[in-house]
Amino acid sequence: METILKIENLYKNYGAVKAVKNVSLEIKKGNVYGILGPNGSGKSTTLGIVLNVVNKTSGDYSWFGGSMETHEALKKVGAIIERPNFYPYMTAEQNLKLVCKIKGTSYSKIEEKLKIVGLYDRKDSKFRTFSLGMKQRLAIASALLNDPEILILDEPTNGLDPQGIRQIRDIINLIASEGTTILLASHLLDEVEKVCSHVLILRKGEILYSGEVGGMNSQDGFFELISDDLSELKIALEQNPSIEKITEENGKLTAFANTNLEASELNRYLASKNIYLKHLVKRKHSLEEQFLELTKNQ
Amino acid sequence: MKRLLSIELQKLWQNRASRILILTYFILLSSIALISSINFKFIGVDFRLADMGIYNFPFIWHFNTYMAAMLKFFLAIIIVSMMANEYSNGTLKQNLIDGLNKKEFIMSKFLTVVLFALISTVYIFILTLILGYSFSSYNETEIVFMDLEYIFAYFLKLTAFFSFCLFLGILVKRSAFALGFLFVWFIFECILIYMVRIPKMIYDLLPLEAMYRLISQPFTRFKLYQNIESQVSGATEIRDYEVHLSTIITVSVWIVIFMLISYKILKKRDL
Numbered sequence: 001m002e003t004i005l006k007i008e009n010l011y012k013n014y015g016a017v018k019a020v021k022n023v024s025l026e027i028k029k030g031n032v033y034g035i036l037g038p039n040g041s042g043k044s045t046t047l048g049i050v051l052n053v054v055n056k057t058s059g060d061y062s063w064f065g066g067s068m069e070t071h072e073a074l075k076k077v078g079a080i081i082e083r084p085n086f087y088p089y090m091t092a093e094q095n096l097k098l099v100c101k102i103k104g105t106s107y108s109k110i111e112e113k114l115k116i117v118g119l120y121d122r123k124d125s126k127f128r129t130f131s132l133g134m135k136q137r138l139a140i141a142s143a144l145l146n147d148p149e150i151l152i153l154d155e156p157t158n159g160l161d162p163q164g165i166r167q168i169r170d171i172i173n174l175i176a177s178e179g180t181t182i183l184l185a186s187h188l189l190d191e192v193e194k195v196c197s198h199v200l201i202l203r204k205g206e207i208l209y210s211g212e213v214g215g216m217n218s219q220d221g222f223f224e225l226i227s228d229d230l231s232e233l234k235i236a237l238e239q240n241p242s243i244e245k246i247t248e249e250n251g252k253l254t255a256f257a258n259t260n261l262e263a264s265e266l267n268r269y270l271a272s273k274n275i276y277l278k279h280l281v282k283r284k285h286s287l288e289e290q291f292l293e294l295t296k297n298q
Numbered sequence: 299m300k301r302l303l304s305i306e307l308q309k310l311w312q313n314r315a316s317r318i319l320i321l322t323y324f325i326l327l328s329s330i331a332l333i334s335s336i337n338f339k340f341i342g343v344d345f346r347l348a349d350m351g352i353y354n355f356p357f358i359w360h361f362n363t364y365m366a367a368m369l370k371f372f373l374a375i376i377i378v379s380m381m382a383n384e385y386s387n388g389t390l391k392q393n394l395i396d397g398l399n400k401k402e403f404i405m406s407k408f409l410t411v412v413l414f415a416l417i418s419t420v421y422i423f424i425l426t427l428i429l430g431y432s433f434s435s436y437n438e439t440e441i442v443f444m445d446l447e448y449i450f451a452y453f454l455k456l457t458a459f460f461s462f463c464l465f466l467g468i469l470v471k472r473s474a475f476a477l478g479f480l481f482v483w484f485i486f487e488c489i490l491i492y493m494v495r496i497p498k499m500i501y502d503l504l505p506l507e508a509m510y511r512l513i514s515q516p517f518t519r520f521k522l523y524q525n526i527e528s529q530v531s532g533a534t535e536i537r538d539y540e541v542h543l544s545t546i547i548t549v550s551v552w553i554v555i556f557m558l559i560s561y562k563i564l565k566k567r568d569l
Contacts, residue, residue, distance in 0.1 A: 053395060074394075
């Protein structure tokens with residue numbers, strides 16, 4: 001698969017503050033990537049560096065296999081970072097025309113892209129009259145103008161109301177379904193979980209996890225169990241070699257398996273010990289739980 | 299080059315405030331013609347400025363360019379704010395992300411500044427020709443086109459001043475502070491020249507002073523003034539009104555310095 005962006009051992013210091021520490025990643029064509037991390041974890045700084053607005057301290061990155069200079073490469077990239085930045089006194093259409101001039105593309109796509117984000121009937125309104133949700137949608141239209149090889153979105157739903165979040169998410173899903181590569185930075189986990197195939201977790205500028213979303217999930221399944229006598233259940237579980245850890249909470253035991261243990265198998269084992277369950281659920285950690293788990297201890 | 303100019307002109311022209319300021323500037327430039335109609339009574343005698351020889355070729359080139367250059371402060375507001383607004387709107391960042399590089403960004407601003415200077419120069423050239431042919435006592439072609447170096451000096455002076463404004467806009471990021479800085483710098487040069495009394499060789503190199511010296515004040519060259527002076531002190535002082543090559547070089551070097559530092563600042567800064 002074609003590599004769109006390659007980052008190698010990237011560092012960024014702001015004085016004594018190390019905003020990005022040894023970040024490496026490779027973006028392949030056609031995947032949807034999520035960058036997760038709490039506020040201040042270095043997501044925006046990393047994106048800022050590859051987008052030519054923040055100077056790196058050391059390390060390297062290359063666009064499209066290093067075949068072109070960054071600013072030329074950026075003409076094939078669509079990106080919005082943090083908040084929508086446009087000229088407040090220009091209309092939506094005029095702003096997009098300016099972007100076309102910068103990117104060196106024709107004006108022909110403006111109408112199509114405004115329709116995708118549902119702003120075509122407001123094309124002659126000045127940018128400053130737009131609500132935050134509309135501004136964000138205009139930013140997406142602007143990022144799509146050149147039919148980009150990759151779309152980079154940094155916190156696209158930040159500060160939006162539920163309807164706005166839904167609209168943006170639908171647009172992202174639509175774009176992803178057309179096969180466009182997307183890099184989505186967010187601290188909203190379900191957002192990433194819903195649309196991304198790959199995920200990169202950052203904390204204090206360091207990579208904690210990098211890989212497929214699915215790969216992350218399969219690492220630890222766990223069981224929730226209730227029986228009439230919890231202490232008896234607990235003893236039985238402790239004797240099972242597949243169970244690694246047991247916690248008790250709200251009258252419910254949670255058992256973590258160290259192998260891929262099936263619920264039926266566990267049930268059979270407990271029945272053989274003469275324990276009958278009132279409640280048995282096998283669950284996987286949601287991305288949110290795993291994320292909190294990963295970022296908690298370090 | 300056309301692309302960069304078209305980008306910058308769109309940003310300027312679609313902004314109502316700067317559109318009004320630009321139009322006002324050119325209307326004010328035309329008002330130089332109004333000086334011709336100034337009448338005043340002096341010791342009971344009617345004077346009309348136009349008849350006093352200020353519109354005589356080739357002196358008019360000197361007089362008009364000097365007067366017109368005073369209006370440059372008006373355009374300075376636009377130039378400082380066109381840079382500062384890019385910071386406050388966050389559009390500088392967005393322009394770069396959209397694929398403009400930092401060199402192109404500075405170039406698009408600089409080209410616009412040169413265009414402003416060029417249009418002002420052409421405008422003043424035409425205005426002066428019209429005024430001269432209307433009021434000048436001499437209409438011979440060789441006299442009319444004498445002293446054209448003032449027109450060139452005017453162009454250079456504007457370009458340099460606007461480059462300075464652009465540089466301040468990039469350095470300070472806020473229009474009001476940048477204009478304040480310009481004023482502080484002006485005071486600073488005055489202190490160096492008149493209070494610290496640094497040697498002439500050095501103060502000739504100061505940017506604002508060098509720009510000022512490109513077109514020296516024309517009033518003492520005025521016949522009426524010289525008559526009064528010779529009556530009061532018995533002789534006229536011999537003054538130097540020429541556009542000096544050394545000043546042209548100094549100012550040109552400043553333009554290059556301002557643009558290079560602007561680029562360096564922009565390159566170094568994290569947005």
